[in-house]
Amino acid sequence: MNTPAADAVVAEGLTKRFGAFTAVDHLSLRIARGEVMGFIGPNGAGKSTAIRMFCGLLPPTEGSATVAGFNVAGESQQVREHIGYMSQKFSLYGDLTVRENLRFFAGIYRVPPRERAQRMDYAVTMAGLKGQEDALVGTLAGGWKQRLALGCAILHRPPVLFLDEPTSGVEPEARRRFWDLIHDLAAGGVTTLVSTHYMDEAEYCNRIALIDRGKLVAIGSPGELRQSDLGGTLYEIECAPLGAAVEALHEVPGVLEAAIFGDRLHVLVGSGGPSAPALAARMNASGLHAGVARQVLPSLEDVFVHLVARGQETRAMT
């Protein structure tokens, strides 16, 4: 059943419908052992629903999935023995102390008594809560809560971890430290599926699955995805005002996409479209103050914006 060589997570045509609404639409993917897979996508894309199906919390409407070699539909009890899960909402007991929460989860996960003290100590150290074992969890700050929740979820050393937006609402410094923890665990062979809506966090993953409206839109390493063919050349232009420029550019023949990127624009130009100097000249002619247009390599965000936008166009046409 659970052979070491097998992929830790396998989904085939995994689908979840709530009435007429399809939250997850024929999702198929494989996650190798020790891999850190990122689930990226807009809010409501179906990331949480997919994760809940992997954890055996929601039965799939169609398709199947195995986690650590166990079927999520028929063997959910075995699945639960082999996973750690952090739900989107903070879900430790706020009226219990750090130590009491750990003790509870150690009992629930049947951590052998002689290993309990050592593992609880590891979790406390990992969460950076040494000396605060008797603090009520409800009084801790966000970053500590999240690290403690991770500590509780790995007390039983699960081979697979599902983390649903673990860093939402956590300050950047604490987010960075959280990702270090995930990579420490991955180094120990733990397979992790993390959902996030922070683009910068996508770079921390071994591979990324882009989900939009329940469908898997793209999958690959950050490097691979950056190489994706956007169907044209990407230019970066400094100009003002940005909003008016985006609208003006959409009117220019040959311009496929224009999006604001910080204080500048990213413009995707198809083959046969205007060249870089022509683009700038055209904008200056329409009364916009444009700087020099430089060709740039697409960032992950460019790729995601492109793929999600393309998905919307295809739907609009059909």
Next chain:
Amino acid sequence: MNPRRLLAMMYKEALQVVRDPRSLAIALIMPLMQMGLLGYGVSLDIKHVPMCVYDQENSQLSREIVSRFDAAGWFSTVRVLRSQADIRGAMNAGSCIAAVVIPVDFSRQLTSTGASSIQAVFDATDVNTTNIAQGYIQGVIAEVNAQIQSQWRAAHALSPSRLGQVDLEPSTWFNETLDSRNFIIPGVVAVILALVGAQLTSLTISREWERGTMEQLISTPVTALEVMVGKLIPYFVVGMIDAAICLGLAVYWFDVPFRGNLLTLFAATALFSLVILGIGYLISVRIRSQLAASQVALLVTLLPTTLLSGYTFPIDQMPRVIQAITLIVYPRYYVTILRDIFLKASSLLDLWKPMLALVVYAVLIVWLAAKAFRKRLD
């Protein structure tokens, strides 16, 4: 069921009861409050009925009757009035609820015709009290009659046996002092268990849904049965402690006689607790809002326990339809057992019918509760 997971559930749940000031107040203060309130406040005996007398005749006999009312002990402040209008005034002011009028020719009528009458006026806004006051007054008058008859017999040199009078000699068993407190207080144990048990457990699952901890909990290997048993055992212990507090107060503070077997009482209490906790848990599984769950819990546990169990209102005085309904009202069996153990020293054998009913209920409810909770989000 895995013992380690079960222990973890119990540990967590017990900590939460102790940490939550609301749960703690329900568990510990409620029984004391209820016991005090019901023990002192609810009494079906009516003593000290405020009463007035308007003695129009003011003869030796009429004065003697008035003094008999005074001496009976049931009436307080027997006031002597001077006019018919005073009666209305006193009743309007609420200073008396019964008035006795002795007519101006009372003694004369008695000697000339052998019969005479006294008028009694009642403030019947509270029918219950009126009935009781009427009974008391009739009692006094019966004594007066007996005295007049024996005087008449003595005067006519007749021996009492010739009249063949039947006297009733009442002998009250089990509650010899006819104190309604002895009848009410054992039932209070049922009311408190219903109140505390269902209130606490009705929140246990809904709280986890509301706080978001449920999603984490069901992602762990803990089974639905372990969740239920682990959550109910701490509340079962709380219920038993509450029952012990009530029992102690009943016997040592309110001096209710306890004549039966403590073990039988314990068994019945454990069964009733199981039913109540199971109902609370079922409600909690079905209703995900804490507020709604606690309201429904009150409705299905406390209401039947106070109204339909025979705790305050005797079942055999209810309309037939309601009597039939009480057969399925589980607290009635427990209240019956409580009273019989307290006052009659009934044994397990005497009580097999209500005991069996409780067993059936406990098994049914716990079975339903165990099936109700499923470890899924939809």
